[in-house]
Amino acid sequence: MIDSVRDSEQPLLDQLTEAFRCLPGVGPKGAQRMSLHLLERDRSGGKRLATLLNEAMERIGNCQSCRNLCEEDLCNICRNTGRETTTLCIVESPADLIAIEQSACYRGKYFVLMGTLSPIEGIGPEEIGIDQLLSRCKAGVEELILAVSSTVEGEATAHYIAESVRPLGISITRIAQGIPLGGELEFIDGNTLAHAIEGRKGI
């Protein structure tokens, strides 16, 4: 890992290239390509990017109700009076929220954990906003849908949330796990199959 130490001796071009490397998946070559592209071919695009980056970093925070990224106190979904307020869907990240929104299958509200429980990384109940979630649940929520990953951390997060919310008497469900649509059984790994068989339902 290279420290992005700002050195006034270092030419601006090098500093810029270095800075691009904070983006996921961008290596030294890619970063250099980005710097040169903007400087040689698209200065106005570069300026626009700089202004927007600056503004976004300053102004985008978290929705006070669901923790999703937004620039107001409340995000569009939380402000939308047309959505059901009694159903709350718990997701790990803004990207997961966007994925569910794009599937257009859900009309309730969300709560974004901004991660999963991961003790080794220092992410515990506080970091995933458990207190905020509980007070949210007390305000008229009737069903909680846990849309977390089917990973060990996702599993632990689902269990912890379910146990924390259970005393409130809210119905708690977890999205189904198992065979993907179009998936052929013989190519599916044993753990996924075990989950799918355990979670079988009547037809």
Added chain:
Amino acid sequence: MTKSRAAIFEKAYILHARKYLNTSLILNLLTREQGRYSVVVKGARGAGSKLRGRLQPFTPLLIASFGRGELKTATSIDFPGPAFRLTGEKLLLGLYSNELLYRLLGHFDPAPNIYDEYEILLDALQHASARFAPIRFFELTLLQELGYGINFGREVSTGEPVEADCYYYYVVAEGFHKAPASAKDSIRGADLIGIAAEISANGVLDSYSARTANQFDSRQLRNITRKSLGALLGDKPVKSRSLFRRAGS
């Protein structure tokens, strides 16, 4: 990934996996032969990867890797058996054991006994009905293997065997001292003798029976292991403990 003819596979469990670059993972492993270390698994999260979603904790692995530095590179990974299926509270206990190992074991410090005990722990968490006995037993073994074993059978200042109808208190890094009859938080000698007997019975799964559950599920034993581990872990709190507050562990 291609299997090289010279690949040496070793048994491993993932203590922690984190995303690396676009499609790769860095695994922190507990291995039987080389202790704890990290490997990069290139492309493990890629769209076509057979490993995608499968590199999870509590899954037995056979792994071949190369590299000399702190961070090795995996060349081949096999799955010799099914993952342990831990659910609910047992899953949180599994994460707790991973955090302990992550923080207490040094890099490339071979620990075959700890590896074997860890496997016994996972099996017990999946199958045994005892609530906390497996994890307490694991904590005691871990302390033993790290050189901080607790002698439940002897009074430390005299070296005499613990007496069933006396009371004792525990001092970290020392052991059990005889307590005045009225002392708060003291432990009955009979309970210590019970624990000592179970430990020498060598932790086979049968010992996580209802009979031992009383001693091994006790708050007193939990406090003893917590104090001893605390001395090794330092000031940074064990994060997974915060997951049990509601469950009342």
